[in-house]
Amino acid sequence: MEIERTSLPGIGLQHVFTTARGRRVGIVSHHSGRRDLVVFDRDDPDTAATTIVLTSEEAGAVAELLGTARVVERLADLHRHVEGLVSRQVPITAGSPYDGRPLGDTRARTRTGASIVAVVRGGGVVASPRPDFVFEAGDIVLVVGTADGTAAVAALLATR
Amino acid sequence: MHSTTQLIELGAIILGLGLLGAVAVRFSVSPIPLYLLAGLAFGSGGVLPLTTSEDFVSVGAEVGVILLLFTLGLEYTADELVTTMRTAAPVGLSDLVLNAVPGVATALLLHWGPVAAVALGGITYVTSSGITAKVMGDLGRLGNRETPSVLSVLVFEDLTMAAYLPILTTLLAGAGVLGGVVALLAAAVTMGLILFVALRHGEVVQRFVASPSREVLLLKVLGLTVLVAGLAQQLQVSAAVGAFLVGIALSGPLAHDARQLLSPLRDLFAAVFFVFFGLHTDPADLPPVAGVAAVLAVAGVATKLATGWVAARRAGVGPAGRLRAGTALVPRGEFSIVVAGLAVGAGTNPRLGPLAAAYVLILAVAGPLLARSADSLARAVAGPRGRRA
Known part of the structure; x- marks a missing residue:
């Protein structure tokens, strides 16, 4: 599984990967500890279809x-x-x-x-x-x- | 009594700004144009001219600029800046040329002189990173593929401002080309020094500032920032740039704490700054420059669309994303006003202030609206051929 890592200056880091079934999923890690779970559009890999904003606490719970x-x-x-x-x-x-x-x-x-x-x-x-x-x-x-x-x-x- | 009316005025201004801010939140638009309008209303020739609180407002406005740039610097680490400098240079330079030229050309065509041209170029060049970042966050676009390109354009612009503001300050002081070169060198040396300290000896600054007490941290950070800003101003490097560099030197958890502590202060004084700028603009001066402002705004939208298109295409993003990147860059706001504020303060062409106010009023409102409709625009342009290309 390949994970692309991009720096978002002023915001944090972004990690993106494509699942075996072809969905692109990304995680934006903000400096503040906030995490955005991003699911990309099926047809347009550039566009986030859904963004779920997680507080650092919620992100920790999901990771666990x-x-x-x-x-x-x-x-x-x-x-x-x-x-x-x-x-x-x-x-x-x-x-x-x-x-x-x-x-x-x-x-x-x-x-x-x-x-x-x-x-x-x-x-x-x-x-x-x-x-x-x-x-x-x-x-x-x-x-x-x-x-x-x-x-x-x-x-x-x-x-x- | 003098002091009592002063407090009443001050309270009324801040409360008024709060109410305007509430309107901005309600309709999720940037509050900057509303603050400017408030300033216009309170200022000379406005509906409710202020009389006694000018002193506080003018000092508050200076602190506002310093805090705006300081918190901007906090967002970045020195590493990020150096990396972006290397990777985003081609796009950043085309952004600079495309967007500064309309402003420079307009000022020259209007015979405002070269100094005003440099100022107006800066006003049309710089995107409001505050509005852009907020719009992208609100629209859930931070994960999009064009976002890193947009952000690196913003970082490049902020770095350019760090070089541009000292030049502008010197030119405005009437030091001529030689003085401008000296100022640029001074700025470059100062910037290099601070970047070096931040990259190699960041822990020294961190250790000096760090404190378990929020109160001590707040006072130390605010004091250091305003002090460095003042010294920078003394050296003709521009106070704003000094503050920006202090922000860069702080990083890690300390930057996070400093941001949390100083953001409320920044919000207060930045609002005061926008009001202050509005105060010094006579609403009666707006209609004569409205035509020029509208033309510049149209040009400004076009040039930023081109910048975003080029930047996103370099990152391999499709047409819809390129359009989104372009529209995200359209808003102009705080920095255009900072530049105009410097120019007006130094007494360049009196029409520059109203022009900048009108320009920002148009683009701070139109930019987010354009960004919001970017996807439907892209579909309309691409037509039934679909969104992939």
Whole structure:
């Protein structure tokens, strides 16, 4: 998927892409945090047919909805494709040995064979967290692997 | 008592502007022509001539120009300006030539002299970026493909103004060609310096101005802007340009905060500025220049349509979009009045002020209307052959 990026001096940035079904969609990011979701005319690719103005808060909510759905979808896909693969949501509670420590420290994949694929924090999702991602109490960790592997990660992260 | 009538007059002016602004919002038109009309009504020869609040209004008008240019500068970062300068130069130059020539030629034909010609060229050249940006936002055109072309023309014009205003100021002061060159050099050096500081050492300015208190931030930013503007005026670089450059030097979250804090002040003093300009124009002087203004307005519409057409075509936009780009550029407003204000203040041809007022009155109203009807115009021109081409 190709995304064109154009600067709009004095306003912000514009990103435009064409969907697989041939609709042109754009997002205008204003310096002020406002986002315009623009759907272009079917017949005239120069003209915005609809412009939806989102406040920065609304834009954040929309991004989250799209993002969260994507992670869940990807997990469902994994289940469908691989027999015996399990996903598990493990909470980090206060008192977990990894509360306040980076993901890399768990060495989860080496020790259990299961992978940490996402972390849900405060209603948002951090997909594919990097090894330097620091856990906090209240995080929900999404783990994917075999039944044994995911159980081992759960035990690793659980309060002792 | 003198001071009490002053307050009553001032309150009445501002309240009147508020009511006019409400009318402008109600019919979603630019308030600028209404403010000008208000100024005409209050001024010498108007229906309700003011007597006591002139002093405040004249200082307020100066602050208004400074804040107009400062908030304009805030919109841009130094990076954006440099990039646009490189990419938009061909279109920007044709915009300059196409749109300044009618003004220059008219002034010369009327035997107003070369200085008035330079001023009138500026008046017909510069699009009102305020009106244009607002119209494009209101019509939901910010996402359109022609929009970046329109915006880069506006940025180029604003940069040109930064070079033009110092030249005009010097010419108006009667310093001649040599003085004009010196002023241009001074402006170029100042501008280069500020752009350099903004690009390389932006954080120094930011750190100086930044404050967690909105009150402190407001006072620091306003003080710095007016101070630099005053120094620039002392150096014959024009106060407006100094303020514009301060705006450019501020960027990022600080620019955002400064914009939020200063926009209300800008709205107040800019309105005062338009009234001030109207005050100094005798309504009786308008009819004699109405014919010239109408001709210039028609020429101004045509030349901006051509500019927009060329700019959008370069970006690979279809005919409908090219027409939209052209109509978006038609409105003239605050900067034409700023230029005319400078010229009138320096005592060029007395008919220049009324002419500029009439010109802006026509185009500030006609421009947004044209922009609104651009799509139906395009369909009418293209006919049944359709909108794609």
